[in-house]
Structures are given as C-alpha cells and as structure tokens.
Amino acid sequence: MSSTTERFLRLFEEMVGEVNTRAGDEESHSFLIERAASRDGAVKKHQGLLKYIRDVRNALQHPKHRSEGHAVLITEPFLEEVASLLNHLQNPVRSRSLGVPRKQIKTAQLSDCLGDLADDMKTRGFSHVPILDDSDVLIGVFNEAAVFAYLWSDDAVIIERSMRIEEILPHCRLDAQHTETFQFVGPNRQLEDVIDMFLALKSPTTRIGAVFVTASGKSTDKLQGMITPWDVLHGATS
Template identity: 25%
Template sequence: MKKYFLFDLDGTLCDTGPGITESVQYALAEMGWRPQKEDFLRQFVGPPLMNSFRDFCGMDESTAAKAIKLYRERYNAAGLYKSPLYPNIDRLLSRLSSCATLCVATSKREEGARKILGLRGIEKYFTVVVGDDGTRPTKAHVIDKALRDLGDPPISEVVMIGDRSYDIEGAKYCGIESIGAAYGYARPGELESAGAEYIAEDVASLERLCVALSGAKERDREGQDRSQLFLDLYKQVEDELEDKFRNSRRHYSSAVYEFIKDYESAPVRDKLDICRHIRNLMAHSANMDGEPVVVPSQPVVDALREVLDFVKKPPLAIDYATRGDRVLKVGPNQKVLRVMELMEKNGYSHVPVMKDDRFYGVFSSGSVMRYLLKNRGRGLNPDTTIKELRGYLAVEEHVENYEFVPADAAYIYVRSRFEQVRARNKRVSVIFITRDGKPDQPLLGMLTPWDVLGEN
C-alpha cells in the first residue's frame, strides 16, 4: 500500500509545455539561433534545463548558464502563466490527499513551481514541494530531498509519478517505484524503456491506479458499507419515533425533530441532532463531482446505535429522579424551625418525612401555615417537632398535588402527569417513587417539574 505520492509538475500535473517551449525559443533566438521546430523544443519539457541545453543544443556549461538566464527571464514574465492543469487533475489530488501524503518533486525552480501550484489552486494538496535550488542537478537529487523532507518514509510506501524517463530513472536510483504518465511529453516507449512499474495512459487511469495503490478503494467500500448501515439505523430511529408520537399532538412534521425538541431526548439530543444533519446531507446532497459529500465515521454510527437503543427502550422515571439516598428527608422528631432553615438554605418548598424508612408525609411551608392558623398563631416554638404537625403532613392535606409511582414507571408517563392540570387548577408538584407506588414503602426517588420539564 502506498502512503506517499511524489508528483512531477511539468507534463504530469500541468501542461506547461507551451510556456516552456516558448521560453526556450526566446532564449535560443537571443543567442542567435534560428527558430526551432516544435518537436525539438518539446524535449525541454521535464528534464533539468542545464542537461537540456547541453544535451540538445551542444552547449558547454557556461553557454548553457547564459541560455538558462534568458529562458527564466521570459518564463517568469509570461511562460509560467501558460500552464493549465490537465483535465481532472484537481479531482485526483482531492481524492488522493484524503488518504495519502502528496508531494511535488520537480526539476523546475522551486519558487516557480510554488507559483504555478498557487496559480492553479492545487498547492493546498501538497505537504512538501521540492524543486531545483541550484544544488540538485538531477531528478534523483530532487527525489532524495523530497524523501528527507517527508521524514524518510519506508520506500515501499512511496511512488513517483512523472512523464519523462528522468522521473523514472530518478525514482529507481532512490529505490522507489514509479508510474509513467504517458499523457505527458514522453516519446513512445520512453517510459517503458526507463523501467516504470506502471503506465497511466490518461489522468483517469492515473486516478484509478493511485486509488488502488493507496488502498482508498477498499476504504471507499468500507465507507459505503458504513453509509448504508447509518441510513438503515436512522430509518429504524424514524420508525420508532413515528410510532411513539403517532397519537400525540405534534409541533413538527418530523418525528425525529419532534423528539429532539422534547425534554425526554436530553441524554441523546446532541448526538441525534448531529446524525440528523448528516442524514439530510446524505439524502439531499449525496454527491459532489461524483464523490460522497459526507461519509459517516464509525463513532457517528456508534452514536446512532446508542440513540436507537435509547429510543427502543424508553427511559424510566427513576433515571431522571433525585435518588432516595440523595433526597433531603426529615424525621418526625426533628425540630420544625431547623427543618425550615434547611429548606430555605437549599431552596426546597417541601420535603418528605420518613419514619422507620417508610413514607410518613410531606412537610412544607403550607403545613406550618395551616398549623398556625389552626392554633391562632400559637404553638410553634424552637422545640416544636415535625410529628406535632402530623395532622398537616398527609398528602391529602396539602394544597399541592403529590403522587406516587412505582419504580418501573416510564418517564413519558411521569411527564404527562406533570403536564396535566389537576384538581384546584394545580399541576402535580412532586412525584415520589417507591417500589410499587405505595406511600408506605421506602422512598426510592423524587421528581419535580424541574427534573422533567425544566421548569418550577
């Protein structure tokens, strides 16, 4: 599997030929040469300029250096702007950069290469860009520097892509495999003779080859499987929620959104909302340029499973309750004034009274008020105990409404009890949870409207 892809620039990513040949023609003309034919000029696309002027024009190093200077004057002024991307190169780079590290390894001057990449909007895909800085006379030098800049990855994980024999030979020198881009400027048979392990006749075949070498195709299949599983799970969530709200008054057409807006969804609300957005993208904007807009990750699929489990097994009321061992409880022998101080300090309006771990009644400010009214304001002192107010502790004695539910009561049932207006135009103030929903059993938990509805 290849994890690092080194790309040549000229004739591989960009069709820089017109700008290069025009600049070579200019340099030769300035040096007294007559105009050259296109076939002759095309040889300059790809190889290092020093090699080209020496090999193709018979120049010595000093004369070649003068030609290179003239060439660059022209190329920097006009030639580099004549460097369009080959069709579908942007797509290839976008797809490949999502699963591999990309690098440009070119014999072109590095600053010129970066300028072209920026002009064509593809520099963002490359982690490393290496070109000639005057100390890298061959493609092998360029590739070696690129490998070092990449942190010397295992050579078995690297492949060089280029359109000339120099690219293939440089790759072999550095011990890495190569792909010959036959759509570039190579002569017939040049890439095969140089020993390219793979040949791509066009950009489309290069993309298929790179994707296969990177293992992205296998990951694409995994992504497709995950996407289908995600959609299947989401459909199950939708079906469960449609059943849940079938006979309820709904505020939204979407059962999923109805549930998200419902207080019951609190434990999984954020996860479900993220999944809802992902599903909408998948359903309404499935592809862009032939690629999926979004592919759910495994953690997202796991989160949706959690939501489905939550929806299929509705939570119990006790899951939202303040557990019995954490409820502020008082005993019959506690002092009334001390209990009232505790209630004031904790912001409680009523507390359960327990005797021998059994429910005894509810003490509230209303209990005290009725006691005082009965006794004309007398009878309450620092030593007055809760049991002396026993006649005002029973559930039925309170203005507020209290209810008892069993430990297996569903959250949705308890919620409906809080929402329902009962006698004396009052809602239920507190729901106590005992094993069987009977007042004479140990208190397992307590719920207030705040716990369920988020309101007092």
C-alpha cells in the first residue's frame, strides 16, 4: 500500500470521527454524513465532497476487481484537499473571529448628533452604526434605512445636522419595519451558519443588514462584535 493511500485512510478515520460527533453518535462505525448534514452547516456545505471521499475509501478497502493492485490511486493534491477539509471541520471559522470586535466598532449614543455621525460614516466607509445604551447593550442601528424611514414618516419632517439620535430613535430600533433586519449570535456560531443567515430573506423585500455577536446570542447582552455581508465573504474565501 502506498504512503499516500495510508495517509488518506488515516485522515478518513479522523474525518469519520469528526462528522459522527456532529451527527451526535461518535461511537457509530458508519459514516453518518446525511445525519450530520441535517444538524451542521459545515457538513451540509461539504456534503458532496464527503460522500465522494467515502466512495474513494470504499473502493480502496472493498475492491470488487480481480486484478492486482488498487483500482484507485491517491494523489498528493487530492490528499491535500482531504486534509484541508478535515482541518476546516476540526477548526471551523466561528463568529467570534468574524467581522469587527467591539473595541473597533464605531458606535453611537442617544446624545450624538446626526451630522457628525453622517460625516464619520462617509469618511470611514461605515454603513451601519450600532446605538448602545449605558450598559453597552444594542438598542438600535443608525443607517440609511433609518433616515429614510424618518423622512417618510411625515410629509413635514426634515433632518438637520444638529439633530440627535434620540430624536429619530423609533426609526433606528431593531424592530423598526425596514428593508433591513438584524440577527444575534453567540461567539461560537460557525461561518456557514452566519452565511445562511445573510442568504435567508425574511420577506421578498427584506434582508439581513448585519449580525451582532453577544455572549449568549441574545440582544439583551453586551455587544461583542458586528458581522456584515462583506465580513462573511472575506471569511469564506480566506
């Protein structure tokens, strides 16, 4: 048996253990890909490749041909792909390492002036500014949708640079009826789960604008981080 084949079979056994753990049955001798895929976003995303790896292993371990030697030869590039997938499953990208950590997030208070915030957003390229209370808990988001909602709320309203966040807070709150909504996750959610959140539409005209990270994944906890679609795209390709 070649060295690459031996290494492949060792990696396969590790992969079975990892996938079956996600399936909730680490003692099983079967490769529980389908069950794990129904419970885990990373396995679901790579389900096709996992099944192919399983078929390759079965062709090696349970040959049906009569000629001598293996019908399947494991190449170094394929072995590297298997090792890379195993590493991804064992060390998944999680929400705590995605996006912007709390200390780097531009945030707003109720007393902040809209003109100053708008200038900062334009200069630094921000699209969403979380609004926090005195306990560092998110109470709303200042963005274009909030400004438009305020302007459309009454024919006579205008926005002045000197206005403060508290004056338009009802249109910034998380439950405001905008084309953007927001989700919360804990620090250990996998990249694939966050991607699914951004891809899901609440309605034909509503999308997820940002995902916020808190210790429990609930909106009542202190803000730990913010993830935008750009952050997810970068995390998926890095």
